Amino acid sequence: MTQPSAFKRLAGQEFFGPFLALLIISLFVALTTPSFLDPQNFRNIALQVSILSIVAIGSTIVIITGGIDLSPGSMIAFLTMCLAVFIKNQGMDLGPAIALTLLIGCALGIGNGILVAYVGIPAFIVTLAGLSAFKGLALTLNGGTPAFSLSEQLGQVFYGTFLGLPLPFFYVIGSYLLFMVIMEHTRLGREIYAVGGNENAARLSGINVARVRLIAFSFAGACAAFGAVLLAARLNSGSPNYGANIELQAIAAAVVGGASLAGGRGRVVSSLIGSLIIVVVQNGLNLNAVTTSMQSLTIGLIILIAVGLDVWRARLGRGLARLTGQRTA
Amino acid sequence: MTTPLWELVNICKAFPGVRANDGISIRLNAGEIHALLGENGCGKSTLIKILSGVHQPDNGEIRLNGVPLTLGSPIDARTKGVATVFQEFSLAPTLSVAENIFLGRYPRRGPFVDWARMQAEAERILASLEIRIDPRRLVGSLSVAEQQLVEIAKAISVEATLLILDEPTTALGAHEILVLHNLLRRMKSRGVAVLYISHRLDEVVELVDTATILKDGRVASTAEATRLDIPSIVTAMIGTSVDEHYPKEQNATNEVLIEVEGLWSAAGARGASFSVQRGEVFGLGGVIGSGRTEIARAVFGADKITGGRVRVAGRKLRLRSPRDAIAAGIALVPENRKFDGLFFNFNGGPNITSAAIGSIRRLFLLNKSEEARITTNYIRDLEISPAAATKFVNLLSGGNQQKIVIARWLFAQSQVLILDEPTQGIDIGAKIAVYRLINQLTARGCAVILISSDHAELIAMSDRIGIVRGGAVVETRPASQITHAHLVQASASAATAA
Numbered sequence: 165m166t167q168p169s170a171f172k173r174l175a176g177q178e179f180f181g182p183f184l185a186l187l188i189i190s191l192f193v194a195l196t197t198p199s200f201l202d203p204q205n206f207r208n209i210a211l212q213v214s215i216l217s218i219v220a221i222g223s224t225i226v227i228i229t230g231g232i233d234l235s236p237g238s239m240i241a242f243l244t245m246c247l248a249v250f251i252k253n254q255g256m257d258l259g260p261a262i263a264l265t266l267l268i269g270c271a272l273g274i275g276n277g278i279l280v281a282y283v284g285i286p287a288f289i290v291t292l293a294g295l296s297a298f299k300g301l302a303l304t305l306n307g308g309t310p311a312f313s314l315s316e317q318l319g320q321v322f323y324g325t326f327l328g329l330p331l332p333f334f335y336v337i338g339s340y341l342l343f344m345v346i347m348e349h350t351r352l353g354r355e356i357y358a359v360g361g362n363e364n365a366a367r368l369s370g371i372n373v374a375r376v377r378l379i380a381f382s383f384a385g386a387c388a389a390f391g392a393v394l395l396a397a398r399l400n401s402g403s404p405n406y407g408a409n410i411e412l413q414a415i416a417a418a419v420v421g422g423a424s425l426a427g428g429r430g431r432v433v434s435s436l437i438g439s440l441i442i443v444v445v446q447n448g449l450n451l452n453a454v455t456t457s458m459q460s461l462t463i464g465l466i467i468l469i470a471v472g473l474d475v476w477r478a479r480l481g482r483g484l485a486r487l488t489g490q491r492t493a
Numbered sequence: 494m495t496t497p498l499w500e501l502v503n504i505c506k507a508f509p510g511v512r513a514n515d516g517i518s519i520r521l522n523a524g525e526i527h528a529l530l531g532e533n534g535c536g537k538s539t540l541i542k543i544l545s546g547v548h549q550p551d552n553g554e555i556r557l558n559g560v561p562l563t564l565g566s567p568i569d570a571r572t573k574g575v576a577t578v579f580q581e582f583s584l585a586p587t588l589s590v591a592e593n594i595f596l597g598r599y600p601r602r603g604p605f606v607d608w609a610r611m612q613a614e615a616e617r618i619l620a621s622l623e624i625r626i627d628p629r630r631l632v633g634s635l636s637v638a639e640q641q642l643v644e645i646a647k648a649i650s651v652e653a654t655l656l657i658l659d660e661p662t663t664a665l666g667a668h669e670i671l672v673l674h675n676l677l678r679r680m681k682s683r684g685v686a687v688l689y690i691s692h693r694l695d696e697v698v699e700l701v702d703t704a705t706i707l708k709d710g711r712v713a714s715t716a717e718a719t720r721l722d723i724p725s726i727v728t729a730m731i732g733t734s735v736d737e738h739y740p741k742e743q744n745a746t747n748e749v750l751i752e753v754e755g756l757w758s759a760a761g762a763r764g765a766s767f768s769v770q771r772g773e774v775f776g777l778g779g780v781i782g783s784g785r786t787e788i789a790r791a792v793f794g795a796d797k798i799t800g801g802r803v804r805v806a807g808r809k810l811r812l813r814s815p816r817d818a819i820a821a822g823i824a825l826v827p828e829n830r831k832f833d834g835l836f837f838n839f840n841g842g843p844n845i846t847s848a849a850i851g852s853i854r855r856l857f858l859l860n861k862s863e864e865a866r867i868t869t870n871y872i873r874d875l876e877i878s879p880a881a882a883t884k885f886v887n888l889l890s891g892g893n894q895q896k897i898v899i900a901r902w903l904f905a906q907s908q909v910l911i912l913d914e915p916t917q918g919i920d921i922g923a924k925i926a927v928y929r930l931i932n933q934l935t936a937r938g939c940a941v942i943l944i945s946s947d948h949a950e951l952i953a954m955s956d957r958i959g960i961v962r963g964g965a966v967v968e969t970r971p972a973s974q975i976t977h978a979h980l981v982q983a984s985a986s987a988a989t990a991a
């Protein structure tokens with residue numbers, strides 16, 4: 165066998181297709197919309213991507229186990245309200261308030277996980293219920309009204325810089341590095357892929373399938389909570405309306421990035437590329453003053469195309485195999 | 494020469510990287526059972542998929558009574574008289590047996606489905622196959638063997654001039670095979686051409702009139718040239734002759750390794766008792782549905798145990814899940830590789846290490862170079878295809894897949910290996926490789942529990958055989974004192990008892 169060329173090795177990577185799509189979309193937007201290349205616009209994109217991409221990590225991991233998580237949007241609404249109440253009504257310090265919010269997020273994720281893994285209710289149903297229930301919880305806080313101007317320093321959590329770079333940059337890099345290591349270089353990550361690939365075989369290999377599913381949902385809760393803290397910091401407020409539809413964007417990011425809804429396939433890093441695709445498209449539409457209803461429609465189409473791609477991926481894969489000359493034995 | 498009923502001329506079909514069919518010509522005569530034989534991956538299924546309208550040939554011609562025709566889709570092929578039992582099941586698990594048999598062509602009265610007629614017709618077809626299954630049952634609730642029978646019933650329920658069966662007997666027991674053979678002989682006397690694929694050569698030479706042997710996508714031996722005896726078939730298949738089909742080594746010791754006492758499980762073990770010594774192969778014989786797989790799963794902790802004891806090396810086990818069994822050194826190579834054995838999203842390495850992933854850690858991280866080294870070693874030692882190191886395992890042949898599942902338990906250093914139909918659907922070369930692996934295991938002091946519906950294999954490779962009936966071992970004897978007739982008789986008495 166000959167060594168495949170560097171290009172073929174790159175082309176064989178799962179994230180190559182999405183990466184190419186991102187390049188083409190960015191190029192198209194840049195050519196049609198000159199203001200896209202404005203440094204201020206780049207900053208906007210980066211800030212927007214930071215929150216979505218962190219939430220998308222959790223969605224991707226749940227999807228890799230063969231599940232789905234529809235709850236992060238409402239969870240974020242509830243958690244921004246929690247944070248607001250802790251700071252404004254309870255007068256808590258910033259550190260403990262944030263820590264408590266993150267903990268609540270993990271707990272909600274664990275709750276989802278227990279219902280899916282140990283009670284045996286399908287993930288779709290559990291998190292659909294969560295989508296509604298967490299929103300309801302958010303409305304019970306602060307009389308159901310948004311809370312503004314939470315704290316002077318909270319904004320610094322999002323807008324602050326370190327070594328001249330905005331803090332969200334480090335949050336994203338840090339989260340991605342952490343979860344890439346977990347998913348690709350630890351036993352837990354291997355078990356997550358195994359459960360998504362073949363649950364029966366995983367059980368018969370001695371893997372604790374329920375525990376793996378529970379952990380995946382707790383990761384999703386933690387990622388949503390992190391996203392909620394960043395969103396509250398960015399807007400210096402909490403609101404029951406924050407986070408709406410972010411679960412769909414996160415799922416779209418995962419699938420556009422190459423995760424299979426059937427489970428077992430997809431990489432954490434791909435969801436960063438997927439998030440960028442979603443945000444760049446949205447940004448392009450914004451710059452061209454496309455109405456919100458049309459934007460909604462476009463995101464809907466992207467999700468459809470992405471899931472369609474998931475269905476067609478088997479055939480695409482065969483086509484790609486032809487290109488790269490893979491051989492079966 | 495007379496014109497054959499169906500004829501394939503110079504069929505070519507390539508997939509990315511493989512020429513699955515490379516100029517294959519076959520003549521299928523009316524009233525003749527024609528075997529299509531060859532190693533895993535030689536292109537048998539590809540050829541029958543072309544003949545069933547699933548694939549279109551890149552080149553070549555299909556002729557019916559000498560007239561060229563195209564088979565554009567499976568439905569097209571069916572209306573032109575081709576009925577096929579595919580290797581992969583094509584049943585809808587959430588529909589009833591009757592609905593599956595008549596899928597896409599429900600009998601109607603006016604605009605409505607005629608359920609009563611469908612029911613009656615389904616019962617008649619099942620009865621002709623001596624299948625005792627209620628046509629109202631959901632297919633998803635049937636065992637693999639029963640599903641296979643429904644698949645066959647579905648194929649013969651249409652009037653066909655060509656009946657194709659791709660490995661119909663892998664999941665069947667001796668009794669079911671006998672019934673199927675009788676049915677095929679009846680079809681043949683009615684003038685149907687039958688094309689039959691199987692890796693069980695003993696049943697092939699019993700049944701067929703003629704055989705074409707493929708190798709690497711080409712015809713290695715034409716129907717005219719093939720002599721219907723096992724040694725010459727094997728020689729044509731693999732290119733060399735094989736002098737020892739069952740290279741059995743005697744490694745049994747006197748030291749008991751595993752003792753199973755009165756084991757009951759919710760799924761169907763009913764008071765099973767037996768023990769196996771170090772180095773011994775203990776065979777479990779019995780009919781489909783006798784409870785062999787259920788006993789195996791109970792011993793492995795995969796089904797809930799409701800009574801009885803399992804001891805390994807004198808220590809009583811608490812088996813709440815496969816994890817407990819694995820920790821005690823027990824391993825299960827499951828009957829169904831695809832559904833219970835393999836991770837199709839992994840290449841060979843993670844498939845091999847999955848049951849002992851904890852042992853390749855360096856602190857918190859997986860030691861992937863160690864994993865690669867281990868994989869390379871197993872690929873070399875078990876003669877697995879080198880592609881296993883880099884390719885997803887669904888691209889490997891059945892034999893290579895099976896070796897990977899066995900390698901998993903070698904790596905987990907299991908002491909007691911339960912092999913449930915380990916040679917199902919794999920070619921003769923790979924079968925012999927599995928037998929050699931069994932020898933290696935017993936030489937090392939492992940105990941092997943072998944479940945097989947292939948009587949010749951079971952008798953040749955076991956030291957002792959236990960006959961299973963109703964979820965319990967009813968009789969145990971040295972393998973040397975058991976004959977094929979014994980096993981069939983045990984099956985027959987079980988069938989009448991059922």
Ligand SMILES: Nc1ncnc2c1ncn2[C@@H]1O[C@H](COP(=O)(O)OP(=O)(O)OP(=O)(O)O)[C@@H](O)[C@H]1O
Pocket residue numbers: 492493508509511512513531532533534535536537538539540580888890891918
């Ligand atoms: N849809 C496909 N795409 C790509 N390659 C394929 C496809 N189907 C079959 N192949 C390849 O074509 C070759 C022939 O496969 P085929 O299934 O016809 O073998 P077979 O003789 O039926 O083997 P077995 O005895 O294991 O069933 C193999 O190398 C296989 O990997």
Ligand SMILES: [Mg+2]
Pocket residue numbers: 537538539580659
């Ligand atoms: Mg085949």
